[in-house]
Amino acid sequence: MTTFxxxxxxxxxxxxxxxxxxxxxxxRRNKLLGLWAAEKMGLSADSSEEYAxxxxxxxxxxxxxxxxxxxxAxxxxxxxxxxxxxxxRSKMDELASMARDQVRAGE
Known part of the structure; x- marks a missing residue:
């Protein structure tokens, strides 16, 4: 039983x-997505971090x-x-894959 x-x-x-x-x-995906969206919206660096x-x-x-x-959206x-x-949605999928790889790598 111990093995089980x-x-x-x-x-x-x-x-x-x-x-x-x-x-x-x-x-992590959501943070990266927020940074991507902030860049598209032209937010400043500080605003981008807050938005993320x-x-x-x-x-x-x-x-x-x-x-x-x-x-x-x-x-x-x-x-x-x-x-x-x-x-x-494509960017969400792309960044999810990237984030999973980063987490597995311990980054």
């Missing part, structure tokens, strides 16, 4: 680590990533920029 319990604890530890890494990767933090906070409004998408529209849904 050890395996179960190992799987639980791996699951917890994977969940933690995914959480950190999505927070606001995008990270937006992810806590609802489960999933739609709250982040709505914030970015709404802010683009409010700034008078026309950025397609496809471009935003």
């Amino acid at each position: 319990n050890d395996r179960e604890k190992g799987f639980e530890s791996k699951f917890a680590l994977d969940q933690d890494q995914e959480f950190r990767a999505m927070a 933090k606001a995008v990270v906070r937006a992810d806590f409004e609802q489960p999933g990533e739609e709250d982040v998408f709505r914030k970015i 709404g802010d683009f529209k409010g700034s008078g920029l026309t950025v397609s849904e496809g471009e935003i």
